[in-house]
Amino acid sequence: MAELGFSPEVVEAMLQFDAANFTWHRIATKGDVPTRILDEIGLDIDPIQFSAMAAINRIKWGIGRDAPEQVTIGALAEEMNIDPSRASRIASDLISRGLVQRQAAQDDGRKSILVLTDEARTAFRQYKEVKWRKQLEIFQGWSDEEIQSFTALYERFVGGLRRIYTESAEN
Template identity: 45%
Template sequence: MSDKTLPPPSERIRSVLTEAGYGEAAVQALLALDADHFHYVRRVMKGDVPQSLMDELGAGLEATQFHALSAILRIRFGYGREAAEATVGLLAEEMSLDPSRASRIASDLVERGLLLRAVSQADGRRSVLEPTEAAFALLDGFLKAKWRRTMRLFSTWSEEDILTFSRLFGRYTEGMRAEYPGTK
């Protein structure tokens, strides 16, 4: 069977959902959610969201550089993982990059004055990456810009809609953690 004769993936999944007992309205809603979720993740992973905010701030950073800077803070403060000293190896792990690519990105951030290389407090032979005051100022600006946009996004939503969305999205992400346990 050639690709030209296969029905689109949504039609093939439609039958799986129907056979699982979902009604037509739920099938439509789940397929729409899947498509919307794909576009949301793509915008975040591709870097459209952080790049747009970096451009708004005039930061001169590419999305990958911003992702590295935020990954270092996640490592350092234990967001989504156990807190640790940020090393190039942990940066590579957090960003799913090879260590040489992570090292180049870190070096670029050092040159831009956003990171410092320091000696590990736990092991004096190891080098760690420390955010500078400029990095914290940039990230503070990023968060404020992000929340300005988020508030605009929700400005026409009722408080009840926001509460419902937050509750249901939390329930969805908990289900994702259960189904895909490799993430935290």
Template identity: 45%
Template sequence: MTQPPVKPTYNGKTYRDIVDEHLRNSRVPAGAGEALVMLDQTLFQMSRQVLKGDLVAAFLRQEDCGLEPAVFQGLAAVVRVANGVGRPAPAQPTVGSLAEELSIDPSRASRIAAALIEKGYVRRAAAQDDGRKSVLEITARGGALLQAFFRFKWQRLVGIFEDWSEEEITTFSRLLGRYAGSLTPTGGGGT
């Protein structure tokens, strides 16, 4: 005999009890509750796909380049650091900045850098401001792999939105940006 699924409770309340309580005590329009619950589920699914690296894994299977998703993320992180993406300014990528960018410990970042160097996607070079300091530079092979990834990613992205109107795409982009911006501590939302 199969058991019915168990609804987990938190201090005697289900997830939905907690959600409904917060909705009742908010200024969110009464009819928007279900839409917010669906949004929460969709965002969870999206974050799982991002964390699992579904897009990156599919690309790496197609390219057969000998990199694991975590190591490929290291290659992308080197480019983000060098170009100042999400940072106040561009910086010379080091193992330390790679660890910071990927939110991993320095020993793991060092192993990722070593794997990228071994495969020829990155090389070590002397820092311009201090020849004793080692920095990471993307090689032509690494640049070509990233360009192939950008083509792969944009082919998928464009395919998703081909049937959307200009207004739908613009509104979706604006609202998602507004939502993401409110999650940051300076945006008023916090986590």
């Protein structure tokens, strides 16, 4: 970074950011965040199953996509970045637990789609309530300006990630 003209202070700040970002990523992807919240709401599933439920929700509502889609095993596998056989096993586990249902697709009765049950939607509502309570606890003591500044800078960072890693890969 110094060779690119960044000051020693900025190089140190970037290294500190990288370490903090790694810690956040590890906590989030290792499952610490969802595991604690799932335990608190009393939902006895593992983080990968909850991740699949969240993926079903994102696909259904078009979050992070161009438009909402019907949730097939293939779409679930793609969203979770896993192979279709693993996605099928996870979906089957969720179906046996009463959190997901298979339904016939409206446009093609031979195709089955995955739909969250009322129990799953209730679990999401509880999850969000606990998540927001914990998130607000993190920001306790931050000023309004600090929260707004952090949010703007983080959105800018994520926008850069999207531009560099996803949009450039699509072109």
